[in-house]
Amino acid sequence: MVTCQHYILLLLLLVSARSTIAQSSAGLPLQPEKLAYAKEVEQEALTKNDTLLMAEAYYLYGKIHVNARDYLTAKRYFLKSLRIVEQRRQFDKISRIYSRLSWLEREQTNLTKQLEYAQTALTYARLGTQKSLMAAFQSMSDTYLTICYDSLVINRKHPLEDSLFYYAKQSEQIAYKLKDSISVAGVSTMLAKVYGFQRKPQAFHYYQIALRIYTALNQTYRQVIIGQQMAQTYLQFNQPDKAYPLLQQASVLYHSITSREFEVEKDFASSYMQYYQQKGDWEKAFEQLLKVRGYERDQMMADRNGAVSRLSFEYDTKKKERQLKSQRRELQLSQQNQRTQHWLLVVLSALLLGTAGTSIAFYRISRKNKRLSQQNAALVQEQNHRVKNNLQLISSLLSLQSNRLGDESARNAVEDSQRRIEVMSLLQRKLYDGDNLVTVNVADFVPELVNMVLEAFEQEQVEVEYQMEPVVMLPVDSMMRVGLIMNELITNACKYAFPDNPKPTLQITAYIMHKTFHMRVIDNGPGFMNTNAPIRSFGLRLIQMQVEQLFGTYRFEKNGSFQFDMTFTLFPPSPFRIETKISKVP
Structure with a gap:
C-alpha cells in the first residue's frame, strides 16, 4: 500500500510540474429564460411607473448574476432594489x-x-x-x-x-x-450535514426527510444533491459499501436531466475518489483525483478571468466617469472665469464712479475666488476618494483570488500584493480623512501600517518600540515609498523573525536632521539574507527600487539582530522638528 501511495504522489508531482496552458474559460452564461422574465418585469415597471415592481426586477437581475457567479454585478442590483424597498418600508x-x-x-x-x-x-x-x-x-x-x-x-x-x-x-x-415542505427539506438538509460532521446517526434521519419531500415534489436535481450528500456522510462514517449504491443512483438521476452543473460533477468526482481510497483501489482513486484537479483548475481559471474582466470593466468605467466629470468641471471653471472677467470690467468701470463702487466690486471678486478655491479643494478630495475606492476594489479582488488558489506560493504572492495595495489604500485614507492633501505625518502613518501588517500575520504579541518625532511631515510621494519599504520589512520579520521567537521585538526610529530623513528598523530575528549576495527576491528588489527613487541610501546589518538603515534628503526642507518622544506599543 505504501508503494502505491508513493506512486500516486510521484504522478501528482509530475502532473503539477507540467506547463499549464491557459484555456479560455469564460464565466457562466446568464440563464436566457430567467433573463427574459426579468426584462418583462422591468418593462412593466417602466410602463406602470411602479417603483416596487422595478425593485423586484432589480432583485431578479441580482439572482440571475448570482447564478452566473458574477457577484459584483449581483450586489449592485441587490443594493438598487434595497434602496427602493427601504423607502417604501417593505420589511x-x-x-x-x-x-x-x-x-x-x-x-x-x-x-x-x-x-x-x-x-x-x-x-x-x-x-x-x-x-x-x-x-x-x-x-x-x-x-x-x-x-x-x-x-x-x-x-x-x-x-x-x-x-x-x-x-x-x-x-x-x-x-x-x-x-412549507420546501423549507422543511432545506433546513433538514442543513441539520443532516451538521450531524454528519459530528459523526451522529441523526444525519440520515434528516436526509431521509429531505429526500421524501423532493421525491414527492418530483425535484430530480434536489434528489441528486441529497443522494450525493448522504453518500458523502457514509464515507465520513468510513462505510464505503453503503455510500456506493447512493452514488450510483444519484449519478443515474443526474444524467436523466438535461442541465449540467459544474459543482455537482466536481462533487461526484470527489466522492468517488474517497470511495476508491477507502476500498484501496488506488488506480481508480487517482483517475478521480485527476478529474477533481481538472475541475478545480477550470474553476480557478473562470474565477480569474471573471475577476480580471470585471476589474478591467470597472477601471474603464471609472476612467470615463472621471474624464466626463473633469470636462464638466473645466467647463464650469471656464464659465466662472468668464463671469469673473466680466465683473472685473464692471469693477474697472466702476472705479470712475468712486471709492464706494470699487469696494463693492472687489468684495464680490474675493467671494468668487474663495468659491473657486473651495471647488478646487473638493476636486482633490474627490480624486483621493476615487483612488481609495479603486484600491479597495483591487484588494477585494486579490482577496477573492487568493482564497481560490490551491498553490501555497501563488497564494502567498497574491497576499503580498494585496498587502502592498493596502499600504497605498492606507495612505489615501490618511489624505482623504485629513485636512492636509499633500503631506502626511510619519508618526500617524507608520504605527497604523505596522499594526495592519502584524494583524495580517496574527503577530499582535510583538512588542513594538517607536522613536519618532511627533510631527514629521513627508510629501505624499515620499511617504508612499517609505510605506512600501516598511511593509516589506515588517512582512519579512513576521515570516522569518517572529514565528519561533519566544519574545519578538521590533524597534522603529524616524527623525529629520539637517534636511535629511533617517529611518531605522530593527527586529530580534536571525535575518533573512546575505548582505553581500546579489538581490534576487522581489521584496528586496522593491526596497532597492524605492530607495533609488528617493535618491537615498540604505544598508542591512546582522549583529545578533536584523537592522535596516535608510536616509534621503528632503526637497524642499522639512518642517520644524519637535523634541523626540519614545512610545511603546504592546
Whole structure:
C-alpha cells in the first residue's frame, strides 16, 4: 500500500510540474429564460411607473448574476432594489435582500459582513411575516455554519455551535407550522450535514426527510444533491459499501436531466475518489483525483478571468466617469472665469464712479475666488476618494483570488500584493480623512501600517518600540515609498523573525536632521539574507527600487539582530522638528 501511495504522489508531482496552458474559460452564461422574465418585469415597471415592481426586477437581475457567479454585478442590483424597498418600508423584501447580501459575503469569505447582513435581515424579518422570519433564521444558521465549519470538519466543539442549532431549530419549527415542505427539506438538509460532521446517526434521519419531500415534489436535481450528500456522510462514517449504491443512483438521476452543473460533477468526482481510497483501489482513486484537479483548475481559471474582466470593466468605467466629470468641471471653471472677467470690467468701470463702487466690486471678486478655491479643494478630495475606492476594489479582488488558489506560493504572492495595495489604500485614507492633501505625518502613518501588517500575520504579541518625532511631515510621494519599504520589512520579520521567537521585538526610529530623513528598523530575528549576495527576491528588489527613487541610501546589518538603515534628503526642507518622544506599543 505504501508503494502505491508513493506512486500516486510521484504522478501528482509530475502532473503539477507540467506547463499549464491557459484555456479560455469564460464565466457562466446568464440563464436566457430567467433573463427574459426579468426584462418583462422591468418593462412593466417602466410602463406602470411602479417603483416596487422595478425593485423586484432589480432583485431578479441580482439572482440571475448570482447564478452566473458574477457577484459584483449581483450586489449592485441587490443594493438598487434595497434602496427602493427601504423607502417604501417593505420589511419582508428588505429582509430578503439582506439575506442575499449575507450569502454573497459568505461566497467571498467575509465572515464579519456575512454575520452583519444576516443579523440585519433578522431584525427586519421580526417586523414582517412568519415566512420572512423563517428565511432570516435560515440565513443566521447558514452564517453560524460557515463560522463553525472548520471545527465541525475535525469534529471539535465550537463555542458558537449552540447558536447554529438554535437558529436552525427555529427555522424548522416555523417551516412545519407553515407546512412549507420546501423549507422543511432545506433546513433538514442543513441539520443532516451538521450531524454528519459530528459523526451522529441523526444525519440520515434528516436526509431521509429531505429526500421524501423532493421525491414527492418530483425535484430530480434536489434528489441528486441529497443522494450525493448522504453518500458523502457514509464515507465520513468510513462505510464505503453503503455510500456506493447512493452514488450510483444519484449519478443515474443526474444524467436523466438535461442541465449540467459544474459543482455537482466536481462533487461526484470527489466522492468517488474517497470511495476508491477507502476500498484501496488506488488506480481508480487517482483517475478521480485527476478529474477533481481538472475541475478545480477550470474553476480557478473562470474565477480569474471573471475577476480580471470585471476589474478591467470597472477601471474603464471609472476612467470615463472621471474624464466626463473633469470636462464638466473645466467647463464650469471656464464659465466662472468668464463671469469673473466680466465683473472685473464692471469693477474697472466702476472705479470712475468712486471709492464706494470699487469696494463693492472687489468684495464680490474675493467671494468668487474663495468659491473657486473651495471647488478646487473638493476636486482633490474627490480624486483621493476615487483612488481609495479603486484600491479597495483591487484588494477585494486579490482577496477573492487568493482564497481560490490551491498553490501555497501563488497564494502567498497574491497576499503580498494585496498587502502592498493596502499600504497605498492606507495612505489615501490618511489624505482623504485629513485636512492636509499633500503631506502626511510619519508618526500617524507608520504605527497604523505596522499594526495592519502584524494583524495580517496574527503577530499582535510583538512588542513594538517607536522613536519618532511627533510631527514629521513627508510629501505624499515620499511617504508612499517609505510605506512600501516598511511593509516589506515588517512582512519579512513576521515570516522569518517572529514565528519561533519566544519574545519578538521590533524597534522603529524616524527623525529629520539637517534636511535629511533617517529611518531605522530593527527586529530580534536571525535575518533573512546575505548582505553581500546579489538581490534576487522581489521584496528586496522593491526596497532597492524605492530607495533609488528617493535618491537615498540604505544598508542591512546582522549583529545578533536584523537592522535596516535608510536616509534621503528632503526637497524642499522639512518642517520644524519637535523634541523626540519614545512610545511603546504592546
